[in-house]
Amino acid sequence: MEKLWGGRFQKQTHQLVDEYTASIAFDQELALVDLAGSQAHVKMLTAKGIVTAEEGQTLLEGLWELERRAKAGELTFDVAHEDIHMNLEHQLTQLVGPVGGKLHTARSRNDQVALDMHLYTREAVDQVMTKIRSVQQVLVNLAETHRNTVLPGYTHLQRAQPVSLAHHWLAYAWMLQRDWQRFRDSRSRVNLCPLGAGALAGTSFPIDRQQVAAELGFDGVYANSMDAVSDRDFVVEFLANASLLIMHISRLSEELVLWSSEEYKFIELDDAFSTGSSIMPQKKNPDVAELLRGKTGRVYGHLMGILTVLKGLPMTYNKDMQEDKEGLFDTVKTLLGALDLLAPMMESITVHASTMEKAVQKDFACAVDLADYLVRKGMPFREAHGVVGRIVFHCIEQGVYMPDVLLQQYQEFSSLFAEDLYDVIQPRAAVKNRSSQGSTGSAAMEEQLQAIKAALQES
Numbered sequence: 001m002e003k004l005w006g007g008r009f010q011k012q013t014h015q016l017v018d019e020y021t022a023s024i025a026f027d028q029e030l031a032l033v034d035l036a037g038s039q040a041h042v043k044m045l046t047a048k049g050i051v052t053a054e055e056g057q058t059l060l061e062g063l064w065e066l067e068r069r070a071k072a073g074e075l076t077f078d079v080a081h082e083d084i085h086m087n088l089e090h091q092l093t094q095l096v097g098p099v100g101g102k103l104h105t106a107r108s109r110n111d112q113v114a115l116d117m118h119l120y121t122r123e124a125v126d127q128v129m130t131k132i133r134s135v136q137q138v139l140v141n142l143a144e145t146h147r148n149t150v151l152p153g154y155t156h157l158q159r160a161q162p163v164s165l166a167h168h169w170l171a172y173a174w175m176l177q178r179d180w181q182r183f184r185d186s187r188s189r190v191n192l193c194p195l196g197a198g199a200l201a202g203t204s205f206p207i208d209r210q211q212v213a214a215e216l217g218f219d220g221v222y223a224n225s226m227d228a229v230s231d232r233d234f235v236v237e238f239l240a241n242a243s244l245l246i247m248h249i250s251r252l253s254e255e256l257v258l259w260s261s262e263e264y265k266f267i268e269l270d271d272a273f274s275t276g277s278s279i280m281p282q283k284k285n286p287d288v289a290e291l292l293r294g295k296t297g298r299v300y301g302h303l304m305g306i307l308t309v310l311k312g313l314p315m316t317y318n319k320d321m322q323e324d325k326e327g328l329f330d331t332v333k334t335l336l337g338a339l340d341l342l343a344p345m346m347e348s349i350t351v352h353a354s355t356m357e358k359a360v361q362k363d364f365a366c367a368v369d370l371a372d373y374l375v376r377k378g379m380p381f382r383e384a385h386g387v388v389g390r391i392v393f394h395c396i397e398q399g400v401y402m403p404d405v406l407l408q409q410y411q412e413f414s415s416l417f418a419e420d421l422y423d424v425i426q427p428r429a430a431v432k433n434r435s436s437q438g439s440t441g442s443a444a445m446e447e448q449l450q451a452i453k454a455a456l457q458e459s
């Protein structure tokens with residue numbers, strides 16, 4: 001078959017080369033954005049008199065028909081036409097005749113593919129942002145429900161200080177807020193139009209880049225045509241933001257896995273989001289949470305992949321850049337799938353509040369509160385730390401917890417102890433009384449809830 005670029009060649013390509021260089025197997029994902037770009041291009045060519053009104057109309061009608069077919073899943077592609085751009089141009093020409101050949105006036109596949117990638121990534125950014133919001137909303141709802149549920153907060157995976165479950169859930173909501181902001185901030189760099197850069201140097205046709213950019217909803221155009229066709233920073237940035245997001249999802253998932261184990265039993269995942277074992281009839285496995293955790297591997301891999309592809313490339317377009325697509329497409333699917341599952345899975349969790357409460361009772365989670373008690377009575381903190389450390393050691397030796405120790409015994413450790421010490425070593429009281437901004441205390445928590453709700457209204 002004669003290639004669109006066949007004129008300069010004396011020989012057919014080797015049979016393996018077509019397959020090897022073709023991207024149609026995966027870049028057909030870009031069909032709709034490619035058609036949108038071509039439609040905007042044709043409107044501009046017509047407005048500037050580069051094609052006649054009649055030619056423009058014919059081309060547009062052809063492109064609309066291809067769009068209809070693409071949406072109906074009726075398009076078929078041929079590896080002989082290498083990529084989505086040449087497949088669609090070929091089909092347009094089949095449809096409207098030789099005038100189809102005018103579509104590519106004042107355009108190159110280099111600025112065309114860059115345009116497609118920008119449009120695709122912009123759509124992905126918008127979808128991811130919307131879905132992050134859904135998960136955040138679930139976390140905020142859970143926080144409101146669990147204002148008064150107390151559990152141990154951990155450092156080093158050792159029980160540290162009691163916190164409210166609301167505080168714990170909101171920590172994730174804030175992580176996701178940073179993710180959301182990172183995607184939003186990236187949008188200004190994604191939303192730049194490269195079309196009109198031509199192959200690399202621009203064109204001598206009197207095109208109007210601003211018109212195309214406005215038609216496609218871009219905020220502006222690339223200032224340098226060489227930069228326009230060689231830039232894939234926005235793909236790297238998307239994958240970097242995706243890596244942070246999936247890392248956060250993975251950390252949350254890890255906690256769901258831990259917490260649903262018999263050892264913790266803090267939560268139970270709904271049957272609808274769990275799976276069974278082919279051999280052990282009793283098993284209920286957190287497969288979804290585990291997979292969400294496991295999906296980090298491929299996303300990080302794609303980030304490393306694109307960074308490595310771009311690292312040694314000289315100006316401007318190089319065929320290596322065709323390798324920008326599969327990792328991006330896979331990442332978008334991975335993120336959307338993960339966020340779609342996370343929201344209903346979180347929503348359907350059963351919280352075992354009494355197990356959490358037991359865990360803070362049978363614990364030394366209020367040791368800091370006891371030390372702070374002594375500090376309030378005038379003892380330097382470092383000294384108070386030592387006194388309470390010795391009390392904890394005493395408890396461990398005796399097999400008791402702090403509320404079980406008699407006042408008399410406390411007074412052997414320090415004469416500053418009085419009856420009111422028992423009030424501060426109640427986990428519930430400890431949580432309630434935290435008063436610093438951003439703490440787990442009741443008043444601070446109300447403030448935090450208002451703040452996250454306001455943040456969710458940000459645009």
Ligand code: ARG
Nearest residue numbers: 023027083109110113321322
């Ligand atoms: N399929 C190519 C890609 O994805 C399109 C651009 C090809 N340009 C070229 N000059 N060969 O990068």
